[in-house]
Amino acid sequence: MNESKVRAMDQVRAILDGTYTLDFVPASSSKERGEWVASVLLRFNYRRLKRSNRGLLLSYLRRFSGFSRAHLTRLVQRWMNQLKLIRVKGAPANAFARRYTDGDLQTLAEVEHEYGRLSGPAMVVVLRRMYQFYNDERFVRLQHLSPSHLYNLRRSAAYRAHHTVYTKTRSDPKGAAIAARRAPVPEDRPGFIRIDSVHQGNFRDNRGLYHINAVDCVTQWEVVATVPTLAREHMLPVLRAMLEQFPFTILGFHSDGGTEYINYEVAAMLEKDRIAFTRSRPRRCNDNALAEAKNGVVVRRQFGHAYVPAGRAEQFNAFCTELLNPFLNFHRPCLFGTEVPDPRKPGRLRRIHRQQDVMTPLEKLNSLPDAGRFLRNGITLETLLKRARSQTDLEAAREVRQARELLMGEVAAETCPVYSDIWSFARACTA
Incomplete structure (x- = not known):
């Protein structure tokens, strides 16, 4: 059966149910598989499909493309926005911007090494004082560090790469009237x-x-x-x-x-x-x-x-x-x-x-x-x-x-x- 001749939802349902067998293997490269996904969406006019038929078609695409559900959803969203179905590398567009650099983490590790790791609220005061009182430019960003985010930085791999009984007292003499x-x-x-x-x-x-x-x-x-x-x-x-x-x-x-x-x-x-x-x-x-x-x-x-x-x-x-x-x-x-x-x-x-x-x-x-x-x-x-x-x-x-x-x-x-x-x-x- 030629996959390009699959144009009706009944055929898709029969293939998923196993009534018909389909000897079809998309190309191994991610780019060619993305192009095949785009051709199927265009062939079935995905924009005008009902909700139930959309789910059926997505199951069909997942089975023969090898993409995960999340990645296939992203591809379909890009196709709906008339964008090319290419693999987007790097951080997503809505990722949080990094505020503290590796140099800041190295400076933080140096300060905590000298102080012996104070509590979070006390340490952020030290960082603020180093910039506001002593004009040390290394602390221009660290002066705004919050105690809660300080603990997050302490757990980071970059920070770790740079980076310790009370005695029993004797009782007073019996009958001593002192103090x-x-x-x-x-x-x-x-x-x-x-x-x-x-x-x-x-x-x-x-x-x-x-x-x-x-x-x-x-x-x-x-x-x-x-x-x-x-x-x-x-x-x-x-x-x-x-x-x-x-x-x-x-x-x-x-x-x-x-x-x-x-x-x-x-x-x-x-x-x-x-x-x-x-x-x-x-x-x-x-x-x-x-x-x-x-x-x-x-x-x-x-x-x-x-x-x-x-x-x-x-x-x-x-x-x-x-x-x-x-x-x-x-x-x-x-x-x-x-x-x-x-x-x-x-x-x-x-x-x-x-x-x-x-x-x-x-x-x-x-x-x-x-x-x-x-x-x-x-x-x-x-x-x-x-x-x-x-x-x-x-x-x-x-x-x-x-x-x-x-x-x-x-x-x-x-x-x-x-x-x-x-x-x-x-x-x-x-x-």
């Missing part, structure tokens, strides 16, 4: 700090050093220090130095029940400066939640969990004072919550995190009304802002990363020989 058991009440006043200790691991009988992490409740101004042990002869000088690193007057000091804080020496030091001393209440895990959260996202991300000898405490403390603390307060954005009425629970408030509330601790301090009256003598907001703008965010992040990698490399070279094998070293790193 009031209550949560601090800052009332939007900077100077109420929460403090906690982070242990840097042990290896056999060797105890590692400790990091002391203090965070202001209102501005999230953070000061990290390092001590070889939690003994009072080591803690008191470091605590005094930490309090002096805050630019504002300290009004409150809140800790958990660890004896490194709950003792008469620390209480006397705070009383001398008229600083309110409070500690966490039993079964109220949120009393010191801010410091615990910063332990994970800052201290552990910077120093990890592996064992670091106590003899390295002085070097780590100098690193924190000279590089890490200025970076955290001048260049690392933080999320600040805003309380709004809860529509589901009238009369109650719920906390939300808005994009405009993402800022560095210094910017948060500067946004407070009458912030200057909380500052220490000899410290002004203009001096702090000038110091922050003396270095870009990316430069500060890179300087901290390079100094940290050099310091941790020296620690690894010193501590690796004490491990009997690679497995004991791996267990120590993840303990």
Whole structure:
């Protein structure tokens, strides 16, 4: 049977039902098959066919052309628009335009490598600041990146091509009447700090050093220090130095029940400066939640969990004072919550995190009304802002990363020989 003589729908139906056999094989090339599809559509006057006959003819074309249903539909649509039935290569006409180039993805990967991958809202603030404050032309497009699309770019292959336990504290001595058991009440006043200790691991009988992490409740101004042990002869000088690193007057000091804080020496030091001393209440895990959260996202991300000898405490403390603390307060954005009425629970408030509330601790301090009256003598907001703008965010992040990698490399070279094998070293790193 000659296919060109198939001109009636009854013949098409008989061929599909198998009543008649048809020895017909269209050409193998896509172009010739498209021409055959056009000839059949013209032969049966497809434009004037009824709906049922159109479906019958399309089934006939699918069987003998080898095209998929979607591609055949596109071909028929082009024929209806009087266009040639050729294979259209490249992106479709209605495809989304690409906004961010490979260079933008490389720049984004570089920034996240230096910062250690912040949350989406915090990272987009860094990108915006790099262009608006420091006029870095590499961020001209990235300054408009949204947090949601940032996560999309992180999953892309181009980005990946360019591109890381809280310690159990000791309870206070029985019957010790030191510090009031209550949560601090800052009332939007900077100077109420929460403090906690982070242990840097042990290896056999060797105890590692400790990091002391203090965070202001209102501005999230953070000061990290390092001590070889939690003994009072080591803690008191470091605590005094930490309090002096805050630019504002300290009004409150809140800790958990660890004896490194709950003792008469620390209480006397705070009383001398008229600083309110409070500690966490039993079964109220949120009393010191801010410091615990910063332990994970800052201290552990910077120093990890592996064992670091106590003899390295002085070097780590100098690193924190000279590089890490200025970076955290001048260049690392933080999320600040805003309380709004809860529509589901009238009369109650719920906390939300808005994009405009993402800022560095210094910017948060500067946004407070009458912030200057909380500052220490000899410290002004203009001096702090000038110091922050003396270095870009990316430069500060890179300087901290390079100094940290050099310091941790020296620690690894010193501590690796004490491990009997690679497995004991791996267990120590993840303990």
